[in-house]
Amino acid sequence: MGLLVLFLALVFFVGILVGAGPSAESDEGLRTYVVQLHPRGRMVRSVYPSEMERHLSLLREAAGLTYDGDPSSRLLYSYRSAMSGFAARLSEAELDALRRSKDVISVRPDVQYQLQTTYSYKFLGLETGSEGGAWMESRYGRATIIGVLDTGVWPESPSFDDHGIPPAPRRWKGTCQEGQYFNSSNCNRKLIGARFFIKGHHVASSPSSAEDVSEYVSPRDSHGHGTHTSSTAAGVSVPMASVLGLGAGVARGMAPGAHIAIYKVCWFNGCYSSDILAAMDVAIRDGVDVLSLSLGGFPIPLFADSIAIGSFRAMESGISVICAAGNNGPIPNSVANEAPWILTVGASTLDRKFPAIVQLGNGKFLYGESMFPGNRHGKALKELEVVYVTGGDRGSEYCFKGSLPREKVRGKMVVCDRGINGRTEKGQVVKEAGGAAMILANTEINREEDSVDVHILPATSIGYSESILLKAYINSTRQAKARIIFGGTVIGKNRAPEVASFSARGPSLNNPSILKPDLIAPGVNIIAAWPQNLGPSVLPEDPRRTNFSVMSGTSMACPHVSGIASIIRSSHPKWSPAAIKSAMMTTADITDRSGKAITDNGAKPAGLFATGAGQVNPTRAINPGLIYDIKPNDYITHLCTLGYQASEMLAITHRNISCKSILAKNRGFTLNYPTISVTLTAKTRQKRIKREVTNVGEPNSTYSVEVGAPEGTKVRVKPRRLVFDRINKRLRYRVWIISKGRRGNGFSEGHLSWVYQSGGISYTVRSPISVTWKHK
Template sequence: MKISTLNLMSMLTLLISYSACVVSQEKNSLQKTYIVHMDRSTMPGSLDDHSQWYISSLKSVSDSAEILYTYKTVIHGFSARLTAEEAKSLEGQPGVLSVLEEERYELHTTRTPQFLGLDKSEALLPESNTVSEVIVGVLDTGVWPEIESFDDTGLGAVPSSWKGECEGGENFSSSTCNRKLIGARFFSRGYEAAYGPINGTMESKSPRDDDGHGTHTSTTAAGSAVAKASLFGYAEGTARGMATHARVAIYKICWLGGCFASDIVAAMEKAVEDGVNILSMSIGGALSDYDRDSVSVGAFGAMSQGILVSCSAGNSGPFPESLSNVAPWITTVGAGTLDRDFPAFVSLGNGKKFSGVSLYNGKALSDSLVPIVYAGNLSNTTTGSLCLTGSLVPGKVAGKIVVCDRGLNSRVQKGVVVKDAGGVGMILTNTASYGEELVADAHLIPTVDVGQTKGDLIKNYIFSDSNPTATISFDGTQLGVQPSPVVAAFSSRGPNPITPGILKPDLIAPGVNILAGWTGAEGPSGLPADTRRVKFNIISGTSMSCPHVSGLAALLKAAHPEWSPAAIRSALMTTAYSTYKNGEAIQDVATGMPSTPFDYGAGHVNPVAALDPGLVYDATVDDYIGFLCALNYTANQIYTLAKKDFTCKLGMKYSVGDLNYPSFSIPLETTSGKGGGSGAKSIVKYTRTLTNVGTPATYKVSLSSETQAVKMLVEPESLTFSKLNEKKNYTVTFTASSMPSGITSFARLIWSDGKHVVGSPIAFSWT
């Protein structure tokens, strides 16, 4: 067959186009998102603005790369898709401080006002019209605006300081916002660059919350009061946020595939420009140096403009050094329990009865005993006890209660697996990784969650009885549970893995079984099989404790609008409590033993006391820059965080310990021997500055310690303040004996005028 010249040219054109497409696809598969930090002071004078400079810098290494976002507020620079070679080449361009591969962050997934004492102290709280001037920005999965928690009844005009807007999009109208929910935006360029266009059948490309997490955190921080709220009758009462009159602004940064750094920074930037006063972020990623962690860099920029940033500590406890968000300019929040529980019971055929927890509300089992089996006995695999999808044989579990071990898949998903195999109920038992921690869930099958000890006893019964039987029952909501609070086992712990000289977390707040608003797009379990729809849900995590502190910070900002973020955090920390009323230390549910400052930081938040702390440990941007100098940060690294040129002074002694922080963490020298105390002594001096935010008074210091290995001397022993905002310095000298590596000990320093108690935890670690 003869091919015409025209046809041949057409074929060649198609071939060339196809080849170019293949090359483009291959390049796209090699590209990743990078965040480029720029030194704006070095922009060539021939250019009119920084955006032009960023574009020309990018084009110098790639003709096809496009900028995702430009940043000018919390960071200086831009984000773009690049190959590794292009990123490396860009890093050598003039004015480029660093080129960092984007990190993916994950979510850290009522009774609270009464538990915190807010219901009994209305007279001490700031006026509602003052609180209504405070704007809490929440970076999360978006918002479900139709629920009553965003009712704006009684609120006046939107604060004049607000510069934001309500963005429309899929399933979300720009007219949805009101005087409570004053703004909503979404950020998806980074996410879509990594995963492709958002699938509108699975999630909304808009501020709409299809997950529930963002609605839960935002209503916890500042939701309006809603009477007779509950989840299936559990935890019934008035649901309200910590700052019921504060305004809420939503920034959707998290999608089905996670939360991407380029989107997070863009949202933080816009929130600062919009005029928020508090930023609440219940997310976390892998630990890295402060100038390489996008949340840390963005938080520094927000802090420098007077915005307090509250972040969750993470859900990787009870393992040590498991924290996220440890920068000292971030308020890092761990999780504790409430004095409320949702008891459920397992009754065995041998007459024994064990208590656990559950939020199941469907048809209950009869009082008649039914056969019970342990999933671990039904499989030869090492994961057989976990009730993973497809792991149960219907013929072996039909009509029976199945005992499943916690781990790998979600707790509620295990019940779905049991149900699909014909099981009639589930007992979910903790393994050593979870100890005695109990987290209630809205199960889809009659289920009781029990701790490790009770779980082992139930398994022993199954192993030893030829015909084991059981039944399950439920007992609603129980109040007044003691001891409370206790540190949640999942709450991430110190020591601080980045800077051991800064104690983290800063404090703990309620984070277990928290009732708050929920999305209408997901059932309470979040599983596809869960077709139930609720207005409120009960979930747990440091994601839940973080917005408690965000909302309480809003109350403090309303009462003291002149306070800096450091002053607000100081007030929350120095008034926190670490013991029960009987003087015993707050317990750690993971061990059943007393917890330590590595678990709870300064202690459990006490908002009423925080409104009048007496004294605060304040800190400025320059104080944090001095801290960076103590870490030997370069001028470029400091510019990345502070957005200004600064060179640490030669010959000046910078000390991490001298950062004006409300807590103390002292890494000490170790001895190689098994004994301690006989080697050379370490002498460390820390200086702190206290600012009077109360009436004139004289404060005297007191010290308590659990160790003889460290002698402490405070000079002077008393401080007299004669006027508001007066500052006084003091020095603590720690003289420590050498001890074996791994030893820790704790102490507490208190300044008191007889009315105010200004407490600081002290953590010693020989490492």
Template sequence: MKKFSVFFCVVVFLFSNPVESKAAPLKQQNDGVYIVYMGAAAPSNNGAMRKDQAQLVTSLIKRKRNALVYSYTNGFSGFSARLTAEEARSIAQKPGVVSVFPDPILQLHTTQSWDFLDSFSNKKISTAIRPGSAPDQPSSSGEADIIIGIMDTGIWPESASFNDNGMGPIPNRWKGKCEKGDDFNSSNCNRKIIGARYYPDSDDQGGQLSDSGSARDHNGHGTHVASTAAGSLVDDASYYGLATGTAKGGSPSSRIAMYQVCRSFGCPGSAILKGFDDAIKDGVDVLSLSLGGSGGFKPDFTTDVIALGAFHAVEKGIVVVCSAGNSGPTPSSVVNEAPWIFTVAASTIDRDFQSQVVLGDKTVIKGGGIHFSNLTKTPVYPLATGESVKLDNGTRSVDARDCVPQSLDPAKAKGKIILCETHDTDYGNDDRKEEVKSAGGIGIILIDTEGRFIAPKFDTFPGSIIIENEGNQVYNYINSTRNPVATILPTVTITGNKPAPVVISFSARGPSLASTNILKPDICAPGVDILAAWPTEANLNRPIPGKNPPGYYIISGTSMSCPHTSGIVATVKAQNPKFSASAIRSAIMTTAIQTNNQNAPITTSAESIATPYDIGAGEANPTASIDPGLVYETETADYALFLCATGYNTSQIKLISKTIPKDFQCPDNLTEDAISSINYPSIAIFRPRDGEPPKTVTRTATNVGPEESVYTATIEAMTGIKATVTPNKLVFTKEKKKLTYKMTFTATPSIPQIDIFGSIIWTSGKYRVRSPIVIGTA
């Protein structure tokens, strides 16, 4: 749903640019505000500024009293301020400054979804020999001590999904606060919502620019996301009676800390960095950002605010989960592609909102859509195509077939159900519905095969979306009947729909433009037609006459798949408190599912078999990920090597990170191929050419299962590639908890000129640990 897609603008005006990159065009920036990024904070600074940072800020304030917007002192150093271009250029030359860039404005990217994941993963566990189950409530106090930080539009604290019934005291380690503001005070926080911060901006005269004076959500997106990740159990939740069930988040006993970094016009990068800075200090365990950028542009990690903030959060042990973006299915549209970010694609669940079409010949077509109308169940309403009711004023037939605005003749359309095509992507379903409605039509049928996977909202206007084959059925009926008639039945909720999951078309795809040698996205999770909490503010709800807003809403996007994964992350961390951030990501990736509820390979909404560029390691499995057997731990040094290989020098990296070894140096003559050997749970290499030396990657697996364990490797066959693993058996003991293996890839004369996909699977008598393999062509 484009309205809720989170996209950010990668800035093009840089004052420190160590790598050449194709930057995204600047769509919008916070006028006159620049971010001065100075890398890592001083060790043990207790929130104090670094000396060089303090000197710059003091000098700036002396010149311009209200120039400072935010200072960053906890996880990293720097500040944002109102500067002229010349001032920004001058500051960029100062010692200790990594980069200076304009403040970008980023734009925004349940019940059955968790039931589907739980039942689906449990079904697979029997074949994948996985023990255990994911509890609705924690078996110990561990999960209740997990704190999920949400960076979004705020929160609606009165929602039943944020009740704290049965929750114990707030963890002592929590250092955050519940900030008082407009229509929000400390009593709006409880043992579920333990923190709420907001970030008002101010102009040069000290006036507030923010359109929100508190952490209260006046958009809905943040409330929906927060309840998906960690909402409490709520019986009989629904959207006006649809999708009825028990609403719950992925980790219903975890705590929520909201960081309202987004406003009506977008999410300033300066506020996002301040949110990261505060979250690191406050003590969150997981950060969930349903924010991203326009796909198709190589990121610059000196100006990518999410990548910068996430790097320092991960250094502090925080798992940072981000949406992959809604620019799919275009290749290389994935965003948030830094290897320290857990990047999430979106898929469907097994629930369908059916809005059946009944034709005059008694044919029933199981269309989709959400509407609350009162047409009779008998097909008595005249049925016409958009083209047959077009305006006779030069309107093109193709526009009338698509029912675009100002294409239909009220004299011809009045009282009829109109069949509309959807080829013109400049217009959406609401535009077509409003055109039919304004022309006097009494219902709309939309033909859109891929769009059928998402239920459009028609409100009280009768509507249904159908696939192309069904559209042909309707056309044939209309053309073979003198007086074609039809009706559209009220929406009903259907569960057990097959196939599911399906990767939805809007979900952004790999390969990563940051590097062919890292696979993104990492994982896939439910993101289509997700029911979750919503503000009851009247103007945030689609009106249904005579009914009060239900407090729950159904929306789609990678914004929804991100908090699903954040909830799983929280559960894995609760059950495995000693796991590092990278170990948690590994646990979820290596236990992911690659088959659907028909026991066939997961497909896309275009009906092709999903590849790792679509789903990463696969569909997240909340049960198996608790007990993964083996994990791949990615260290800060791995991320530093990634930065070296993508164009950064040693001095810049040492400014950014204080946790890498003091003797760290970027290797000489390093190429991007070195990225393939960072200790990641997936493997991606640039294709070897026939006759070239083999390419070798290394991985180190850490045993987190029984001390005495033996794993044997199986490699999925890859056309045109000979792959070997050495050793092909890993024998873990009490003394040997970490073991390294090498994979070698050799091209054969039959290697195809396309991307090649495979996997390596390590199995013991109890576990199956899978890493996807991608051999890319570009």
């Protein structure tokens, strides 16, 4: 990422003076404007080496009329993706000059956006009081129960207040298990159940490893993760919420009317399969409708996967199981929780940023982000000497505890490479060594990921490209200097959603005939409830307390979809887990808020192995038109087609299965999945896929097929029209994916959509097609 993109990143930095000249407060007569330019043509490219240089040139020409200082100091950000142009603070004379320029399309005043805390509900289109919206249709998820397997809960959080929440449904058989600092009175009509499962953890943990760890032997949350995820799924509306002043607004979960049941299965050294299975076993009997598991790692065979095994039974009981895809991206084949009866969720970004720009002593700017409480719009840290301590064997570049010599870092801004130890822990090490500030630098594995933290000292996080520029600057001068310029909270100034770099990727390692992950949902810099026993940095030394904090990961994406599943279940209580899953997948968004293709970490367009069916859209999912339903026995037939042995089938399905007889009765079987994934080889040059859709939209409706054939293939569909004369009618169709002679290995993508439009009502039921080529 060059300087052009660095200035592009400053799009998030609204209305802040970022130069060495007068402060924003003293620049009388200046206002911030967005200047949109004609795209660069060949002649423009020959004159200006970058968009940034073009923008600076135009600003200098305009500012030279009235301004004695360096006009570049008032360039706030430079755009090249969402539009061609820049933002700057301008005088009236400069404004007039730019408006007369032949290069300028328009000049618009900067617009202030209202901020909201758990902003993802609004980003996903869930609006309070919107007529016909998903919340109104589902009564905010009422009468549904979401079971959350995690680290427990902090019941006193305002997100779990039960004002206006009805009593638990009569079918609920759960309990509020008492334990350390937790009793039955901690449950209410919102938090209707809480249990903890510790036996597996207890026997696996040595006594010495537990001595220094403060852990509640009860459903009470010692870590914050469970409180955060459960409130994301179904937290009630909390006004005037913020993280120590940042992200101020209203906090609200995806299904604020749903009930929550907590199953604490994760402890200080992890989550054990024995405890997980015990919790799932109890949750099925308790009567939950949705199980949310922000758990998982690398993919393992289904017959060895406790979550896959437990969730099969949950699915048979009509429970939707939602799981995190894992945080091992962007490595291919890294997606966890691959079972086809699980809804597997990857992570995407929001259009909310917390800019904290690094201004180097040479005048260059590096985009960064931070939730340090001092991050206030227009504030800047004074210029400090910046140091990057390397050499030796103590891990000083990673800022390990005891690795930073006080004489080298005291009073300075310290660069710490990301990795190995915790991000906020690095800041604590810097502070203990006498450092005044920190720049957390991404390494190559993290690329441009921008997860933020509530740092305990002035700090910002920068991407890998920025870190290369920073270190080059430090090495180029005898005394490097920098300052951090804070931008507060900014919404709507960047493209979103994008796939998070850490989000695990397909293709599925153990079952490539199923496209995984299934969906993506917001999972970067998510603000949700937080326990009062922890500071927001999760450091023991952090004395600060707040009801909300920020976290990133597919752990955060998972409860978004769990809450949306609860909304759909509330609106359609007779739908199966497969139907609910289909509704979300076939209506998912494949473009960002600007109407362009969703990108992968801000770079190239994201592939199906990153997005699955796309970004979940609850407004469309609640009324999908058609659904792909799957019965439990269909999953068994599918497993037989994969060649599982009888013992493995027993482990997964809890049944004695004769695959030979099942396959004899189901020749040519393909699972009725909402996406299509096939492998073509030199010998297998075509595949036939069978699907069945159920009408849940208009009683009398005719759907026409639209196909985007993957590169190198021809796609035939019969029939090409589906005519329904009633609700719940089922119709079948067949798809042939035929190779056109492509050679070599690789992947190609396409789609198949059934489209209905009549009298202002329209449905687009979209299924991605993934083709894997194996010709070598």
